[in-house]
Amino acid sequence: MKRREFVRKATLGAVAGSALTTSTLAGCGASPDQGGAAAVQTRPRVRWQLISSFPRSLDTIFGAAEVLSERVSELTDGRFTIRVFPAGELVPYNQVLDSVQKGTVAIGHSASYYFIGSNPALAFDCTVPFGLTVRQYNAWMYHGNGLALTRELFADFNVLNFPGGNTGTQMGGWFRDEISELGDLNGIKMRIPGLGGKVMDQMGVNVQVLAAGEIYTALERGALDATEWSGPYDDQRLGFHKVARNYYYPGWWEPAPGLSFYINRDEWAKLPADYQAALASSAAEANIDMLAEYDKKNPAALESLLADGVNLRPFPQDVMLEAERISKDMMSASAAADPAYRKIYEDYIGWQKQSNRWMRTAEHTYASFAFREK
Amino acid sequence: MKRREFVRKATLGAVAGSALTTSTLAGCGASPDQGGAAAVQTRPRVRWQLISSFPRSLDTIFGAAEVLSERVSELTDGRFTIRVFPAGELVPYNQVLDSVQKGTVAIGHSASYYFIGSNPALAFDCTVPFGLTVRQYNAWMYHGNGLALTRELFADFNVLNFPGGNTGTQMGGWFRDEISELGDLNGIKMRIPGLGGKVMDQMGVNVQVLAAGEIYTALERGALDATEWSGPYDDQRLGFHKVARNYYYPGWWEPAPGLSFYINRDEWAKLPADYQAALASSAAEANIDMLAEYDKKNPAALESLLADGVNLRPFPQDVMLEAERISKDMMSASAAADPAYRKIYEDYIGWQKQSNRWMRTAEHTYASFAFREK
Numbered sequence A, B: 001m002k003r004r005e006f007v008r009k010a011t012l013g014a015v016a017g018s019a020l021t022t023s024t025l026a027g028c029g030a031s032p033d034q035g036g037a038a039a040v041q042t043r044p045r046v047r048w049q050l051i052s053s054f055p056r057s058l059d060t061i062f063g064a065a066e067v068l069s070e071r072v073s074e075l076t077d078g079r080f081t082i083r084v085f086p087a088g089e090l091v092p093y094n095q096v097l098d099s100v101q102k103g104t105v106a107i108g109h110s111a112s113y114y115f116i117g118s119n120p121a122l123a124f125d126c127t128v129p130f131g132l133t134v135r136q137y138n139a140w141m142y143h144g145n146g147l148a149l150t151r152e153l154f155a156d157f158n159v160l161n162f163p164g165g166n167t168g169t170q171m172g173g174w175f176r177d178e179i180s181e182l183g184d185l186n187g188i189k190m191r192i193p194g195l196g197g198k199v200m201d202q203m204g205v206n207v208q209v210l211a212a213g214e215i216y217t218a219l220e221r222g223a224l225d226a227t228e229w230s231g232p233y234d235d236q237r238l239g240f241h242k243v244a245r246n247y248y249y250p251g252w253w254e255p256a257p258g259l260s261f262y263i264n265r266d267e268w269a270k271l272p273a274d275y276q277a278a279l280a281s282s283a284a285e286a287n288i289d290m291l292a293e294y295d296k297k298n299p300a301a302l303e304s305l306l307a308d309g310v311n312l313r314p315f316p317q318d319v320m321l322e323a324e325r326i327s328k329d330m331m332s333a334s335a336a337a338d339p340a341y342r343k344i345y346e347d348y349i350g351w352q353k354q355s356n357r358w359m360r361t362a363e364h365t366y367a368s369f370a371f372r373e374k
Helices: A003-011 A017-027 A059-075 A093-102 A120-125 A134-143 A146-155 A194-202 A212-221 A232-238 A265-270 A273-307 A317-337 A339-359 A362-370 B003-011 B017-027 B059-075 B093-102 B120-125 B134-143 B146-155 B194-202 B212-221 B232-238 B265-270 B273-307 B317-337 B339-359 B362-370
Strands: A040-042 A046-052 A080-085 A107-111 A159-166 A173-175 A189-191 A206-208 A246-249 A258-264 A311-314 B040-042 B046-052 B080-085 B107-111 B159-166 B173-175 B189-191 B206-208 B246-249 B258-264 B311-314
Touching (some): A059 A080, A093 A159, A134 A146, A134 B273, A194 A206, A212 A232, A232 A273, A258 A265, A273 B059, A273 B273, B059 B159, B093 B107, B134 B159, B134 B258, B146 B159, B194 B317, B258 B273, B339 B362
Parallel strands (some): A046 A107
Antiparallel strands (some): B173 B246
């Protein structure tokens, strides 16, 4: 038997280091306040499984869960280990929240807009059309009301949520034909899920829902005219640029998708305080690290796509304006119909408005100058 | 004697948990592979002092060191404690690097551009005029060559550096009179330190260096015509808006000042691996947290300043262009004169150029639309 396995079996039931310390010390004939043995303590062996909503092939977004897992292990001297499973290996991507709620696994990593069927307000934990940028989102989550408000929502699922990664503003996707004005969207067949799909539907798009593996062939055969996915690094691997040559931006329906770690509250309560701190700190690290990794990888992928002759195009202004109008109407209607939704919505848009004034001042003015084409 | 003090004395010499585990267990008559006592281990009691380059009154930037300190304590069940001292209490703000190098204290928190007198290339660890934005900086640090290159520089100081906070793009400062064109800078007396001051000097500004406490009175009396400081939240507390009513943006000399934790390498080497991990993870958390806190606080402060009648003004385009030209010439000259500077400079500007192409696509286009005045 390996030592670690033995240790695990000996201590798996223990969840509070301090309690075990006392009993162990008593066994050595020393009380906690007498002698050098008082410095000895135990850290219980805990093994968790983590289910991700993402496949291994999306290595950056999947990797955020690995960042958390590795750091938690380091922080606990290998005593708290978290094994990360990709989507589909234990459960499908859209059953992550449900599985954590039931306690089938202790922790999940997902995008909360996958679960707006359970509660529409969960979208604010991830992103909404024309919503916050990533800096506005982190400010709202860590120093505004965001974390408290989303935790109220997740309490209904017996889940404690932590921000756990972001892609930044995504691309608007791949179109076989050019979109010069709003009217060009009419009747085109586009794969776009979620709220973005609902807005596109109201702009005349024939919205399709296809699994990831089916998109390329549908685009190639003309069963689809367009698809959205993520950003250059992830998109390039799926090869859409080979069959749809117009790459539109920005993905106004995903201005800053925030990933979250979901932790079953019963499992959380069993952890000693230092293990809880290890999860919280590692989640914050995974949050900043995933964005930095995408920000590092996307530029080279975009260069490569452009070298391949892809046409980079902004959405026409009338598309942006109409999409914004529809999005705001849609969310206002949800707020009017549901007090729980309204509570978080009003805080979110109030913060957005206040933040925009500052964000467009120093940061955005500098960026407009620094990023200009030279 | 408090229990914690006792524990510290009993274990202060211990730096490797595993080594102590064995001897402690031996004292209990059990080998590591026999019995439940094998789960017991020690975590040594370690007490560090941290010197900050910032006063307590700058609560957000000073607070980043407290975030690290509190999290490290939680992660180690209170066994690794770091007491945070504000600038001037143990050493002045500009002796933080030197003190950590000498081992007077184990850890410091500072802005590396304070130390360009020791090595001009240290500026890249913080910020340079017309340099990276905060997302570009984090991508470069965590997933580009930034951390490896800056660590080469800090190795000469026996220091290991970790990114530890950012303000985002700062404001350009407070001017008694309006600046309508480049020529208006000629002869004005402005308090602006560092590289920004060198660039301003070349644009005809009469550059002044004053301590923080002297600025307000000098502005009020007309001994100064202008001063830069930070952003709305910090600036408002110093009251400059009462005596200089034009608030310019952006602070092109500080597009994303990154703070750093400096750790003495000998002290680092004495730590067990889990304590090292605690420092690394907490530094990353402090990094994302400080920016989020400024991003939360600055909008309200800006609103309040505007309500007070402050004139918010962008620097004229000819000022921006000339400042950029001078900045680039200055850094090119440093690179030509110093191979060590050139090594990091070329990586930095190569990354900046590659990143700008992507950053201006989805993220910046979305932000331009979302932040527009409505």
